[in-house]
Amino acid sequence: xxxxDVITAVLLPVGAAFSALGALGALRFPDLHSRLHAATxxxxxxxxxxxxxxxxxxxxxxxxxxxxxxxxxxxxxAPVTAQxxxxxxxxxxxxxxxxxxxxESRREGEDGPWFANRSGEHRPE
Amino acid sequence: MNRNAxxxxxxVLMGVWLLGIWLLLWGRIDALTVAGGAVVVAxxxxxxxxxxxxxxxxIRPLRVAAVIxxxxxxxxxxxxxxxxHALYRPRQVRSGIIDVDMRSRSELILLGVTTSISLRPGTIxxxxxxxxxxLRIHAMPVxxxxxxxxxxxxxxxxxxxxxxxxVTWEDxxxxxxxx
Numbered sequence: 536x537x538x539x540d541v542i543t544a545v546l547l548p549v550g551a552a553f554s555a556l557g558a559l560g561a562l563r564f565p566d567l568h569s570r571l572h573a574a575t576x577x578x579x580x581x582x583x584x585x586x587x588x589x590x591x592x593x594x595x596x597x598x599x600x601x602x603x604x605x606x607x608x609x610x611x612x613a614p615v616t617a618q619x620x621x622x623x624x625x626x627x628x629x630x631x632x633x634x635x636x637x638x639e640s641r642r643e644g645e646d647g648p649w650f651a652n653r654s655g656e657h658r659p660e
Numbered sequence: 661m662n663r664n665a666x667x668x669x670x671x672v673l674m675g676v677w678l679l680g681i682w683l684l685l686w687g688r689i690d691a692l693t694v695a696g697g698a699v700v701v702a703x704x705x706x707x708x709x710x711x712x713x714x715x716x717x718x719i720r721p722l723r724v725a726a727v728i729x730x731x732x733x734x735x736x737x738x739x740x741x742x743x744x745h746a747l748y749r750p751r752q753v754r755s756g757i758i759d760v761d762m763r764s765r766s767e768l769i770l771l772g773v774t775t776s777i778s779l780r781p782g783t784i785x786x787x788x789x790x791x792x793x794x795l796r797i798h799a800m801p802v803x804x805x806x807x808x809x810x811x812x813x814x815x816x817x818x819x820x821x822x823x824x825x826x827v828t829w830e831d832x833x834x835x836x837x838x839x
Contacts, residue, residue, distance in 0.1 A: 552743075553739055553743065556739075556742070556743035556746050556747070557742075557743075557746075559746045559747065560742060560743070560745070560746030560750065563746055563750035563751070564745075564746070564750050564751075564753060565750070565751050565753065566755075568755060568784065568786070568798045568800070569753060569755055569800050571784060572742055572781055572782060572784065572800055573742055573746055573781075575778075575784075576738070576739065576742060576779070576780065576781030576782070577739050577742060577743055577781055579735070579739075579779060580735050580736065580739045597687040597688055598687065600684045600687055601684065601685065601687065603684065604681065604684050604685065610775075610779060613778075613779060614774070614775045614777075614778030614779045614785075615778075617778045617779075617784050618774065618778045618784065618785045618786075621778075621784040621785070621786045621798060622785070622786050622787060624786075625786040625787060625796075625798070626787070630757075634753075634754055634755055635754070635755055635756055635757060636754045636755070636756055636802050636803055636804060636805075636807075636808075637756035637757065637758060637802055637804075637805055637808040638756065638757045639756075639757055639758055639759045639796075639808075640757050640759070640787075640796060
């Protein structure tokens with residue numbers, strides 16, 4: 536067994552475990568935002584570890600290069616999705632206050648819990 | 661470097677970057693793929709009218725390495741934390757909505773901070789004020805006000821590291837007024 540095989544043998548299961556934990560969290564966490572944490576994030580590290588595990592098996596550098604692109608685009612796109620869904624849910628009022636210990640948006644009071652948008656109008660209730 | 665020169669440099673760098681992706685996708689570098697890539701990049705640029713991405717004044721490579729190392733470590737630690745909570749009493753996990761004041765006026769730093777926040781488990785950006793000076797984040801687990809404060813401090817530290825790694829035109833304007 537070569538060094539590359541050892542790296543693969545370690546990284547692939549660990550990456551798969553992180554992905555599985557993410558799926559479990561998405562199933563078990565109490566509200567939308569905490570589910571979103573589980574649904575979008577552990578997959579990132581899971582995928583990166585799996586890519587790292589696959590790379591030694593690719594044989595040549597040029598065969599492994601696209602894996603780098605996959606990882607890069609995952610890092611580029613995952614936060615956009617997470618932010619968009621989380622922001623939309625927040626502005627739509629889908630926040631379970633029972634799961635919050637600290638909510639600093641409430642002190643704004645009558646303006647509504649979200650920031651006014653750029654044109655100076657407030658987003659509709 | 662005046663504004664036009666900066667815009668031109670930004671476009672050239674973006675072109676080089678797109679060419680790099682093209683070559684990675686082909687998986688080989690020879691005269692034909694480079695020439696073909698140059699044509700495709702020029703065509704894509706003309707068709708899409710990509711905006712000029714703001715440039716940074718200076719990059720400190722060691723600080724960039726520190727930012728990446730910090731991010732990788734945070735990603736690992738917070739993934740383990742969220743994973744643990746997924747296994748142990750997931751229904752009792754508590755969160756917080758926290759406002760963080762931004763120090764930087766640079767959009768690049770803002771992008772770096774928000775990407776970093778939203779990539780690591782446990783924090784998501786949910787809102788941004790109109791002046792882009794306050795980030796509103798959803799963080800978990802947050803069990804107390806002290807934990808909320810330490811999360812806020814963590815985001816501020818990330819911003820500070822990014823500002824040290826990337827010296828931007830907005831945060832450190834040049835002495836001479838050539839902007």
